[in-house]
Amino acid sequence: MSIDLHIHSTASDGTLTPLEILSLAHRIGLAAIAITDHDTLAGSRQLLESPALGPIRAISGVEISASPPPICPQRGSFHVLGYGIAFDYFPLNRILERLQNARQERNPKIIQRLNALGFTMNMAEVIELAGGTDGLGRPHIARLMKHKGYVENIDEAFECYLGHGKPAYVDKFRVPCHEAMALIRDAGGIPVLAHPGVTLDPAIDLDRLLTDLVPMGLGGIEVYYPDHNTAQTARYAAAARRYGLLMTGGSDFHGSLKPEIQLGTGTGDLVVPDALFTTLTETLSAHRTRVPGPHG
Numbered sequence: 063m064s065i066d067l068h069i070h071s072t073a074s075d076g077t078l079t080p081l082e083i084l085s086l087a088h089r090i091g092l093a094a095i096a097i098t099d100h101d102t103l104a105g106s107r108q109l110l111e112s113p114a115l116g117p118i119r120a121i122s123g124v125e126i127s128a129s130p131p132p133i134c135p136q137r138g139s140f141h142v143l144g145y146g147i148a149f150d151y152f153p154l155n156r157i158l159e160r161l162q163n164a165r166q167e168r169n170p171k172i173i174q175r176l177n178a179l180g181f182t183m184n185m186a187e188v189i190e191l192a193g194g195t196d197g198l199g200r201p202h203i204a205r206l207m208k209h210k211g212y213v214e215n216i217d218e219a220f221e222c223y224l225g226h227g228k229p230a231y232v233d234k235f236r237v238p239c240h241e242a243m244a245l246i247r248d249a250g251g252i253p254v255l256a257h258p259g260v261t262l263d264p265a266i267d268l269d270r271l272l273t274d275l276v277p278m279g280l281g282g283i284e285v286y287y288p289d290h291n292t293a294q295t296a297r298y299a300a301a302a303r304r305y306g307l308l309m310t311g312g313s314d315f316h317g318s319l320k321p322e323i324q325l326g327t328g329t330g331d332l333v334v335p336d337a338l339f340t341t342l343t344e345t346l347s348a349h350r351t352r353v354p355g356p357h358g
């Protein structure tokens with residue numbers, strides 16, 4: 063049996079609702095899932111409160127847009143996943159709300175820049191195509207660009223206009239990564255370094271990075287991920303063992319926004335062993351004093 067611990071719903075930039083994700087997970091036979099929306103717990107909460115979980119085990123999740131630690135040369139986002147967090151921990155919710163607001167303020171600025179570059183677009187069109195304002199971000203703007211024929215696909219929109227350092231890029235508020243990890247810990251959860259193969263500059267010294275991050279509270283590495291090749295998966299798994307970190311994995315499913323990525327299997331050959339889920343939940347319950355346990 064396999065699991066998927068990295069999933070986006072309509073609460074951020076995915077295109078399926080938490081309940082649609084759940085029924086898809088049932089259909090393909092996943093043993094456990096976590097919805098990890100960008101900077102919001104809404105999708106994860108809806109999943110865990112669903113009476114339709116059935117045999118599927120689920121755990122609360124979030125993906126926080128943090129700023130990289132000083133040792134990382136890159137700018138842009140440093141994604142930190144959090145698992146097993148309490149939904150009602152106020153300091154975490156307050157920072158997630160601030161991140162959401164920053165996202166809302168950022169979108170109109172991006173649209174302004176695109177208009178200055180000669181494209182004709184407005185926020186109402188972005189919202190209409192997205193079907194609402196929940197979790198609106200650059201992927202939705204990219205979708206409108208594709209819809210209007212300004213780009214061939216979402217990747218081109220990011221590579222030419224919306225990505226870091228490109229002409230329509232607008233910087234955004236991010237939580238310092240030590241603060242994101244501390245908030246996840248304080249909310250009863252475990253912070254996990256998301257998709258290191260994507261986030262980290264290939265030149266970075268992984269041991270130096272982990273030597274910095276572990277004392278900050280890092281508890282796991284996302285070892286299994288569609289963009290990780292066999293060598294990367296082995297390298298991150300070995301690092302997790304060296305530092306006593308949990309291993310997690312998931313598809314980073316976004317529905318039709320990233321049509322090449324399937325729930326559970328990623329680009330086709332992703333298999334995240336369900337034993338990882340057992341270890342994760344056991345570690346959480348060993349640490350936990352006041353947070354409700356995961357379902358299942």
Ligand SMILES: [Zn+2]
Pocket residue numbers: 125141256257
């Ligand atoms: Zn991410």
Ligand SMILES: [Zn+2]
Pocket residue numbers: 068070125314
């Ligand atoms: Zn993600």
